[in-house]
Amino acid sequence: MARKKQISISDIAKAMGTSITTVSFILNGKAKERRISDAVNKRVLDYVKKVGYKPSQLVRKPAGRTKVIALLVDNVADPSFSETGRYIEDIAAEYGYQVLYCDTANDLNKATQHIQLCIEKEVDGLIVIPPEDFEETIMRTKQRIPIVLFDRFIPEIEISYVVSDNRKGAYDATKYLLEQESKRIGLVSLYSNQTHIRGRLDGYMDAMDEFRMQSFIKKVSVESSPDEIKEQVIEFIVDNKLDAVLFATHSLAVKGLRGIKEKDIVMPKIVAVGNRVLLEYGVAEISVVEQDAAQLAKKLTEILVGEMEGRLQEVSRIIIPCQLKK
Incomplete structure (x- = not known):
């Protein structure tokens, strides 16, 4: 005989058309404290009694x-x-x-x-x-x-x-590179419409437009292998004669830095949206836009x-x- 599936608090919430949080408050005797109506409180408790719900070991009284x-x-x-x-x-x-x-x-x-x-x-x-x-x-x-x-x-x-604040962070990074007299600054980013990636692209463009400089943008697929990304980054830097690069993610920066070292090309100035561990690469040209x-x-x-x-x-x-x- 198949074992009967144990009723969970999420099953109760779904059956009652309410949230798990509400059901949890009711089961813990906090309905009045949380201003849950008497009608909802009674309806949930009646249903719990009817189905014979027993709390799991993960969530106890x-x-x-x-x-x-x-x-x-x-x-x-x-x-x-x-x-x-x-x-x-x-x-x-x-x-x-x-x-x-x-x-x-x-x-x-x-x-x-x-x-x-x-x-x-x-x-x-x-x-x-x-x-x-x-x-x-x-x-x-x-x-x-x-x-x-x-x-x-x-x-x-x-x-x-x-x-x-991805947009402001990327803007500050690009402006910093421009103020260091970099002329050909590229952005290495991802094919993505998510807000953090869009914000970093917008921040880069804000600074490049403000300084009336030509933009250079390379987008790679998240599905690309590390070796493919390294090759694309090197090609992007060399073909466009870039003297500075902003990497939109920590992962892209790591792969790009490995590619630059392996190919032994001239190191451009680099800023990466990432973590301070990138500074441990021991390269003077690296700066980091760090999240708090x-x-x-x-x-x-x-x-x-x-x-x-x-x-x-x-x-x-x-x-x-x-x-x-x-």
Whole structure:
């Protein structure tokens, strides 16, 4: 005989047409405290009794309850994300939460699977770096579990996010190169319509237009191999006689620097949107547009905890300044 599927809190929320957070408050006896109507409270409790719901081991009644936040990033090895994650762990611990890491590889299917598992395991909330084409998934998810977007956002959807000021960061970087008397400055970026990549392109163009300089832009596919990216970057630099390059991501900068060293070409001045570890390459020409990991983590955790505890009713849109490390 097939084993009967255990009813989860997400199943109850779906059946009642309400959020997981609301059901959780009711089950924990906090309906009045959270201003949940008597009608909704009774309807949920009656349904719970009818289906014989029993809390899972992951989410127990308050005294011994494990509180968990899931952090979904597209590359847990990226120093920028791992540094922010460490800060999130420390801050979340102050609120009594543990952090679960999930690597989505910027893949929609993987992200969706991770989110579904988090919902089934009754994780309390999500901090998510959204992959491409995430709109439909996020619309479904935000009705079922508290969620805050990180690093990039989806303009068409009303949802809280905390991001870096990518446009201003790229503008400052390009302006810095121009003020260093670089004349032929190229941008190495990705084929992507996501907000962080668009912002960095816009910032580069803002500075180039302001100084009335010719722009040089190379976009590569995220599906390209490291060797392919290295070859494309070298060709881009040599063919356009570039004396400076802005790399739009940490990963692109690492691959580009390896290519430059392997081919032993003249090193142009370089600024990368990334992490200070790039400075350890020991090349004087490298500067970094660094995200403020501590502030990003602080705001992400505060907003998510506020939403999980029902204290925040409005969407939060937070933009954190970047820092140019020369």
